[in-house]
Amino acid sequence: MKVNNIENFVKTVAGKGNVIVLKIEPVPRCCCCSHCLPELWAKINVDIEPQVQIGHEGSAVLKFGEEQILLEQHESGPLLAFLKYAEKIKVVYTFVERLFLLCTNSFRDKGVSKIRISRKTITTKQKVIDERMVEIEIDRFKKDDIGEILDKILSNT
Numbered sequence: 001m002k003v004n005n006i007e008n009f010v011k012t013v014a015g016k017g018n019v020i021v022l023k024i025e026p027v028p029r030c031c032c033c034s035h036c037l038p039e040l041w042a043k044i045n046v047d048i049e050p051q052v053q054i055g056h057e058g059s060a061v062l063k064f065g066e067e068q069i070l071l072e073q074h075e076s077g078p079l080l081a082f083l084k085y086a087e088k089i090k091v092v093y094t095f096v097e098r099l100f101l102l103c104t105n106s107f108r109d110k111g112v113s114k115i116r117i118s119r120k121t122i123t124t125k126q127k128v129i130d131e132r133m134v135e136i137e138i139d140r141f142k143k144d145d146i147g148e149i150l151d152k153i154l155s156n157t
Helices: 008-012 036-049 082-088 090-109 142-154
Strands: 019-027 059-064 067-072 079-083 114-122 128-137
Touching: 008 019, 008 059, 008 067, 008 079, 019 082, 019 090, 036 090, 059 082, 059 090, 067 090, 079 090, 082 090, 090 114, 090 142, 114 142, 128 142
Parallel strands: none
Antiparallel strands: 019 079, 019 114, 059 067, 067 079, 114 128
């Protein structure tokens, strides 16, 4: 089965455990595809270039050692999916942190006032068991805040 979207990724890893799906989106909404935010996706593609390039509204499975992350370009904002235990792995956390910073800078340049990061935990039977969301005012956001923000969205509490 080709893993080219979140649904297929969840099906593919279903026997391995629950999946975390993160979405990073601007508030108010604006299109986040590579045609509307080419600088953002160009930077993301530079970061993932050794493995793959993501085309317009495409997706790719990125491998970090034994871990896999699905990154999907979506008009409402980048989507990430990975197995729940991977959230604690430094390389996965670092990639999420980098993506969040790139989005914050790109959204700020577009005149967006807030950034929303949402999380869903999806079981092996494709049932959502946990949802949470954090909104951050971009003008008040400092790079030093990212650890606390990600801990809040990724924590088990």
